[in-house]
Amino acid sequence: xxxxxxxxxxxxxxxxxxxxxxxxxxxxxxxxxxxxxxxxxxxxxxxxxxxxxxxxxxxxxxxxxxxxxxxxxxxxxxxxxxxxxxxxxxxxxxxxxxxxxxxxxxxxxxxxxxxxxxxxxxxxxxxxxxxxxxxxxxxxxxxxxxxxxxxxxxxxxxxxxxxxxxxxxxxxxxxxx
Amino acid sequence: xxxxxxxxxxxxxxxxxxxxxxxxxxxxxxxxxxxxxxxxxxxxxxxxxxxxxxxxxxxxxxxxxxxxxxxxxxxxxxxxxxxxxxxxxxxxxxxxxxxxxxxxxxxxxxxxxxxxxxxxxxxxxxxxxxxxxxxxxxxxxxxxxxxxxxxxxxxxxxxxxxxxxxxxxxxxxxxxxxxxxxxxxxxxxxxxxxxxxxxxxxxxxxxxxxxxxxxxxxxxxxxxxxxxxxxxxxxxxxxxxxxxxxxxxxxxxxxxxxxxxxxxxxxxxxxxxxxxxxxxxxxxxxxxxxxxxxxxxxxxxxxxxxxxxxxxxxxxxxxxxxxxxxxxxxxxxxxxxxxxxxxxxxxxxxxxxxxxxxxxxxxxxxxxxxxxxxxxxxxxxxxxxxxxxxxxxxxxxxxxxxxxxxxxxxxxxxxxxxxxxxxxxxxxxxxxxxxxxxxxxxxxxxxxxxxxxxxxxxxxxxxxxxxxxxxxxxxxxxxxxxxxxxxxxxxxxxxxxxxxxxxxxxxxxxxxxxxxxxxxxxxxxxxxxxxxxxxxxxxxxxxxxxxxxxxxxxxxxxxxxxxxxxxxxxxxxxxxxxxxxxxxxxxxxxxxxxxxxxxxxxxxxxxxxxxxxxxxxxxxxxxxxxxxxxxxxxxxxxxxxxxxxxxxxxxxx
Numbered sequence: 001x002x003x004x005x006x007x008x009x010x011x012x013x014x015x016x017x018x019x020x021x022x023x024x025x026x027x028x029x030x031x032x033x034x035x036x037x038x039x040x041x042x043x044x045x046x047x048x049x050x051x052x053x054x055x056x057x058x059x060x061x062x063x064x065x066x067x068x069x070x071x072x073x074x075x076x077x078x079x080x081x082x083x084x085x086x087x088x089x090x091x092x093x094x095x096x097x098x099x100x101x102x103x104x105x106x107x108x109x110x111x112x113x114x115x116x117x118x119x120x121x122x123x124x125x126x127x128x129x130x131x132x133x134x135x136x137x138x139x140x141x142x143x144x145x146x147x148x149x150x151x152x153x154x155x156x157x158x159x160x161x162x163x164x165x166x167x168x169x170x171x172x173x174x175x176x177x
Numbered sequence: 178x179x180x181x182x183x184x185x186x187x188x189x190x191x192x193x194x195x196x197x198x199x200x201x202x203x204x205x206x207x208x209x210x211x212x213x214x215x216x217x218x219x220x221x222x223x224x225x226x227x228x229x230x231x232x233x234x235x236x237x238x239x240x241x242x243x244x245x246x247x248x249x250x251x252x253x254x255x256x257x258x259x260x261x262x263x264x265x266x267x268x269x270x271x272x273x274x275x276x277x278x279x280x281x282x283x284x285x286x287x288x289x290x291x292x293x294x295x296x297x298x299x300x301x302x303x304x305x306x307x308x309x310x311x312x313x314x315x316x317x318x319x320x321x322x323x324x325x326x327x328x329x330x331x332x333x334x335x336x337x338x339x340x341x342x343x344x345x346x347x348x349x350x351x352x353x354x355x356x357x358x359x360x361x362x363x364x365x366x367x368x369x370x371x372x373x374x375x376x377x378x379x380x381x382x383x384x385x386x387x388x389x390x391x392x393x394x395x396x397x398x399x400x401x402x403x404x405x406x407x408x409x410x411x412x413x414x415x416x417x418x419x420x421x422x423x424x425x426x427x428x429x430x431x432x433x434x435x436x437x438x439x440x441x442x443x444x445x446x447x448x449x450x451x452x453x454x455x456x457x458x459x460x461x462x463x464x465x466x467x468x469x470x471x472x473x474x475x476x477x478x479x480x481x482x483x484x485x486x487x488x489x490x491x492x493x494x495x496x497x498x499x500x501x502x503x504x505x506x507x508x509x510x511x512x513x514x515x516x517x518x519x520x521x522x523x524x525x526x527x528x529x530x531x532x533x534x535x536x537x538x539x540x541x542x543x544x545x546x547x548x549x550x551x552x553x554x555x556x557x558x559x560x561x562x563x564x565x566x567x568x569x570x571x572x573x574x575x576x577x578x579x580x581x582x583x584x585x586x587x588x589x590x591x592x593x594x595x596x597x598x599x600x601x602x603x604x605x606x607x608x609x610x611x612x613x614x615x616x617x618x619x620x621x622x623x624x625x626x627x628x629x630x631x632x633x634x635x636x637x638x639x640x641x642x643x644x645x646x647x648x649x650x651x652x653x654x655x656x657x658x659x660x661x662x663x664x665x666x667x668x669x670x671x672x673x674x675x676x677x678x679x680x681x682x683x684x685x686x687x688x689x690x691x692x693x694x695x696x697x698x699x700x701x702x703x704x705x706x707x708x709x710x711x712x713x714x715x716x717x718x719x720x721x722x723x724x725x726x727x728x729x730x731x732x733x734x735x736x737x738x739x740x741x742x743x744x745x746x747x748x749x750x751x752x753x754x755x756x757x758x759x760x761x762x763x764x765x766x767x768x769x770x771x772x773x774x775x776x777x778x779x780x781x782x783x784x785x786x787x788x789x790x791x792x793x794x795x796x797x798x799x800x801x802x803x804x805x806x807x808x809x810x811x812x813x814x815x816x817x818x819x820x821x822x823x824x825x826x827x828x829x830x
Contacts, residue, residue: 004566005634008557013718019549020711026524027542027707030532041529046465050521054469057517061510064560071562074499091803092318093764093777098807115803117313118426120491120569122638128647128735130636133491133568138312138426140494153759155736159569159638161306163318164235165777167641168764170736173808 002129073132073144083145084108088156090119090136092163095156095171102175104151110134112142119169120160126153133159148175186268186387186454189355193273197266198600200280204259205593205600207288208252209673214295215247216666223659226644227652234776235320237642238304243295245307250336250440251291253581256589257447258283258343261393263596264450265347268387270355272346279346286339293332303329306640308437311429314414318777327418334411337404337436340443344404347397351390357383370394370478374471388464389450391471395478396439396446402482403439406432427492434488439481441577444585446477449519451592452541456523459538460530466522473518480512490564502561509559516552520545534703536611540591543619547583551576554630569640572633579626583619590615590669597676604689606675607682614668620710621662627717628655645736654720737761738772753820756813760805770824778802785825791818 001009032039084103088110089096102108112121114136122133123146131154134144148154151174158169188194218240225232232240262272262280272280297303302321305314314326352358352365358381360368365382367373371391373380410432416422457464486498486505493499523545532538554576557563567573594611598604605611628651633639637648644652675682681689738758754771757763763773767780778801779786786794795814798804805814 001634002566002636004563005636008563008567009634012554012557015553016550019553023524023546023549024707026528027703029529030527030534037531039529043462043465043526046525046528047467047522049525050465050467050469050518053521054472054514054518057514061513061556064556065507065510068560068562072503073561073565074493074503089803092316092801093775094761094803096803096805096808100808117316118310118430122569124636124736126735128636128645130566130570133565135489135492137430137492137494140427142492142494153737156761157638157736161238161310161313161640163313163316164238164304164320165318165764165775166238167234167638167643168775169761170764171761172737172759 002131005130073134085111087111087113088121088136089113089115090121090158090162090169091115092117093158093165093169095121095158095169097156097171097173100173102148102173104148104175104177107145107147109143109145112136112144113140114138117162118160119158119162122157122159124155124157125150126155128155135160151175151177189266189269189271193271194266196272196277197262200272200277200284201259201263201596202600203284204262205256207284208256208259208589209593211247211255211291212252213666213670215244215252216663218244219248220659220663223652224656225642227649227656229656232642234642235302235304238306238640239298239302241640241642242304242307242309243298246294246333246336247291249307249444249581250340251287251294253444253585253589254340254440255287255291257444257451257585258287258340260451260589260592260596261347261447263600264389264447264454265350265355265393267454268355268389269384270350270353270387270390272350273353276346276350276353279342279349283339283343283346286335286342290332290335290337290339293328293335297325297329297332301325301328305329308433309333310433311410311414311424311426315417323418327415330411330414330418334408334415337408337411340400340440341404341408344397344400347393351394351397355390356386366394366398370398371471371474374468375475388453388466388470391474392446392449392453392477395474395481396443398478399439399481400443403436407436427494427498430489430492431485434485435482436485437488438485441580442477442481444581445516448544448585448588451588452519452523452545455537455541455592455595456526459533459535459541460526461533462526462530464522465525465528470518470522473515476511477515480508480515484509484512487559487564490561491568506559506561510556513552513556513559516548520549520552524549535594536605536608536615537591537593537595539612540587540594540615543615544584544588544591547579547587547619547623551579551584551626554579567633569638570633571629571637571639574639575626575629575631575633578629579623583622583626586622587615587619590618593669593673597673601676603676603679604681604685606672606680607685608688609684610668610672610682614665614672616706616710617661617665617668620706620713621658621665623710624658624713624717625655625662627714628652628658631718647735654717750820750823752813752816753818756809756817757820760809760817762817765802768821768825770820770827781821781825783826786821788818788822791821 084106086102086108087098112134116138119136120133121136123131125131132144132146134142136142153172153174156171158166162169222237222240222244224230225237303325304320315323348366351369352362356365356369358365358368364380368380368382369386369390371386373382373386410429413424453464484505486501487509490502493502557567558576594605632648632651637644757771763771763775765775765778767774767782769782792814794802795817796804796806
């Protein structure tokens, strides 16, 4: 499993578990063991808690923002020395990646373009694990830097719907030591 | 103000009620019919992926286009747009003559637009997806002509105009006599969106603005701002179908999502209005809300139309777009605060209340559950670092079905069960049948969404007519659930039809006579339903995990077949097949010997090209065929040419 996918699975699973417990508690609270019910609730106090919840939400989202900001793929794209350069051009319904062999352990900067319509340049390893993706927009050039650690075949998949043979728009390249 | 003001609003008089009743029924009946058709289209897509009855590729994408726009706008948006009329009548806002006229125009535009979309896709083969990413509609790879694109764009334009007209009608109604303010138009609009809660002396109204009016006002303002640029793009597309004009694709993409994001809230915000009206009613106490909720809606009116670019997180060809995208993350988070506050208010209104569990109220409760859980997966999408993984995978499909079908959709069912007796002036045929419908829809729908979410985390692409075989097992697992989801809707149809005919089930009659107690509402039975649902979902998640891991280790086919050991043929043939596969030649060309059936480029089995011709075409390209001279070595090109020349016209493996 891709490490990002694993992070998402764990984070989402944990938060959902807490949410489900809270939901069950709320559901249970609408039923009472006493009949007729005599308990009362101060709804004014509940409304007052809105402020606390608001602050909690702001903090939680702020923490998530700060914790993930460093992993945004933007800005890492300036050509640096020691990088390899590669080109990936998408068109209905094929990818042309040049050179077709890329060296492992050296950052490679892909120049991604689209000849006709929007495509998305997504690279999977040969175990079908998604490694990264970037949109290819006609008329614009995009860049993404990635370092392949393992030699072998890598699959290029189009992840933006591009027409009748979109799901067949698959290519590959080799990573060598 | 008295607490009763938040529970029992003073409805409009009987004449105004009659107008609202007729409008709501028209909207709801039309949208329900669209729901049944487009729901079946969705099931057809999934079963085709599971290889039961395989649709041909362009048909699959055409059905996808019709299902997307039809279910999202033609059903969900249209239905909540209709319930808005009834909600407004219930809280004392008469629709008036102008409002009613506009509402009828919006109905016709929507029906015509959706019908146009269905015809252009299913009959004329437009398959550009319902987001029709420009310039795809003009690059159909021979599947449909430019005039079909023009007809499709005109249909979507009708849908867009319907939305705008509906928004104007809503603004007319919320600033009208129901508000009871003699201030200027903009001031009345501010009061209707709840600013009076924050500034009571500045934004005045005869009585406190009912909470359900606030989200309706907010979305009416936003959808006008959001839809106008799209309408311009659609007009451009119609012109481009006949004349030589064009737009920058990146700009078009921004315009599309400028509309595409707020349209999600065209579903959610009117649904929130339904929650705000009905949840306090079932809880028999006022909405638990303070001033902060008005702050939330003030954020919403701005953030809703300024977060479009979070759909473009993976488009960053230049620094400007990258900067816009980065700014979208905190803005999108700000927008989730509105949901967080609304969920707090609604859940705590239910907490420890004397909540009545009926089909309608159960649907509302389960809708809130989905809102919370799908909202949390939305936070994952909103986080750029995470979105760069889940973008355009089936995770997204799982997320929005969870939100649109199991939050909005189930609220629509809840509103139907809650409002139908009032709308028709006769009791619901069977509340118990409604309860079964709601629970089965919730269980099966959630399970179907969870499977998509798991497949997405496993890297499965969305919008693939044919998924690679490593995802087959999970796809197959979803089929019984899709069938259950579909069959459950028979309960809805039967219940509505019988209610329309004025029938009452035996169970309902017994209840009204007082000889029986309501069933399916006891805590133990509900608890059982919840535990079953949870166990089912966790079971599916666990199974997905196991299957995902297993398929990862078992070297199956993958996106590209592994051709290390091709069957038969000489060594040169094996090398040629290897090149054929790894370069994706089969994406466009048919060649039986390679098991390829691409339909865009020439069929090589029929063309039987010579080796020299293949070498020339592969090296230099021609027309739509890209040049592979830089990507492949001369040896590889010779190998693939030999393979093609010798095996063209030969039967496949």
